[in-house]
Amino acid sequence: MKNIAILGSTGSIGTQTLEIVREQGDIRVWALAAGKNIDLLERQIREFAPVLAAVWEEKDAKELRTRVSDLSVRIVSGMDGMIEAAVLPQAEMLVTAIVGMIGLRPTVAAIRAKKKIALANKETLVTAGHLIMPLAEEYGVPILPVDSEHSAIFQSLNGEAGNRIHKILLTASGGPFRGKSKKELAGMQVEDALRHPNWSMGKKITIDSATMVNKGLEVMEAKWLFGTELSKIQVVVQPQSVIHSMVEYEDGSIIAQLGTPDMRLPIQYALYYPKRMPLSGQRLDFYKLGSITFEAPDLETFDGLRLAYEAAERGGNLPTIFNAANERAVAKFLERRIGFLDITKIIEDCMRHCKYLKQPDLEQVLETEHVVYEWIESRW
Numbered sequence: 001m002k003n004i005a006i007l008g009s010t011g012s013i014g015t016q017t018l019e020i021v022r023e024q025g026d027i028r029v030w031a032l033a034a035g036k037n038i039d040l041l042e043r044q045i046r047e048f049a050p051v052l053a054a055v056w057e058e059k060d061a062k063e064l065r066t067r068v069s070d071l072s073v074r075i076v077s078g079m080d081g082m083i084e085a086a087v088l089p090q091a092e093m094l095v096t097a098i099v100g101m102i103g104l105r106p107t108v109a110a111i112r113a114k115k116k117i118a119l120a121n122k123e124t125l126v127t128a129g130h131l132i133m134p135l136a137e138e139y140g141v142p143i144l145p146v147d148s149e150h151s152a153i154f155q156s157l158n159g160e161a162g163n164r165i166h167k168i169l170l171t172a173s174g175g176p177f178r179g180k181s182k183k184e185l186a187g188m189q190v191e192d193a194l195r196h197p198n199w200s201m202g203k204k205i206t207i208d209s210a211t212m213v214n215k216g217l218e219v220m221e222a223k224w225l226f227g228t229e230l231s232k233i234q235v236v237v238q239p240q241s242v243i244h245s246m247v248e249y250e251d252g253s254i255i256a257q258l259g260t261p262d263m264r265l266p267i268q269y270a271l272y273y274p275k276r277m278p279l280s281g282q283r284l285d286f287y288k289l290g291s292i293t294f295e296a297p298d299l300e301t302f303d304g305l306r307l308a309y310e311a312a313e314r315g316g317n318l319p320t321i322f323n324a325a326n327e328r329a330v331a332k333f334l335e336r337r338i339g340f341l342d343i344t345k346i347i348e349d350c351m352r353h354c355k356y357l358k359q360p361d362l363e364q365v366l367e368t369e370h371v372v373y374e375w376i377e378s379r380w
Helices: 012-024 038-048 058-067 078-086 101-112 123-139 148-157 203-211 213-225 264-272 303-314 318-334 342-353 362-379
Strands: 002-007 027-033 052-055 074-077 093-096 116-119 143-145 165-172 233-237 243-249 254-258
Touching (some): 002 012, 002 078, 002 264, 012 027, 012 093, 027 038, 027 078, 038 052, 052 058, 058 074, 074 078, 093 101, 101 116, 101 123, 101 318, 101 362, 116 264, 123 143, 123 213, 123 318, 123 362, 143 148, 143 264, 148 165, 148 213, 148 243, 148 254, 165 213, 203 213, 203 318, 203 342, 213 233, 213 318, 213 342, 303 318, 303 342, 318 342, 318 362, 342 362
Parallel strands (some): 002 027, 002 093, 027 052, 052 074, 093 116, 116 143, 165 233
Antiparallel strands (some): 165 243, 243 254
8 A cells, every 4th residue: 555645636637636546445645735625625535535634724724623523633834734735744755735835845855754755746856956965865855757758768767876967858649839939029928828639637737838939948857857067958749749758878779758738647656566457448559650860959949948048058946937927928818918938038037136145045946936026026
């Protein structure tokens, strides 16, 4: 029996994690944490019977306590509640499926409590990889990637200990706007950006895919997760989303992980690593697929990826500035307060004007987020 806690249980990764729990039948969920969706969280509590559940707002926690008063579950709230869920003694693994820098403190706490980390919260490594990876090494905690691309790289590295890599080939679908010009992108609305051709994801990450900012965040995450020089991470557009990523070794051999675009596969691989378990769903049919194509990313049109490489190259708190600016800009776009191209304009504006720190500690990383938010609100 595997024992887990889930941060972000009502989101896309969280609900798919619970699909695996439901299907496999040998995983015990001890804690659930969510943002505001207490209707779904209540249903999850009743089905999976955790001993602890956390929500962000105390008013929501109060209502949820009333709703589940017939159950033996404790309801907590705020950052303290998230951290309590992350370090719950009964759970051996924490699935960090929450979106944004809100996942940083609970992840740090979980590492210090020696929990295995199934990482879907890419912001944790993007903003604090220089702190998280040494901490995980200090406490002997494995960080198992849940993102499909990073899981693919992780799988392609298996069995190759001691062999030096030449390059990581990080694949991208190109998103819903692949091939479009800047002029065309200027008129794109929220509904257009949310129509991803291959993947079913949450709204924020779907918009990030449309701007290709998501791929930039994945470049930064890969740098820390695999201890790789930035110059060895190459983005390759692979529109069919069949090859999830590849690793090229010194001898020119390339090992790739392929499969259907189903997020349950990397989630389940992280939960059961190193064992592979049966998984329901479609299988890749090469006869029907016919061909797999590749393209170079358009860094002029999708300048979010270009800015991500710049942020990763300079390091310090610049990746935090990049990430925080994107989070607030995407929120404004989803609220229809800015245009699609304004997202990367805001990111670049913040990167040029917010104070740069070369070696930020955890508090400075978190403070940088607030500084960025204040800058955006004062100008956008």
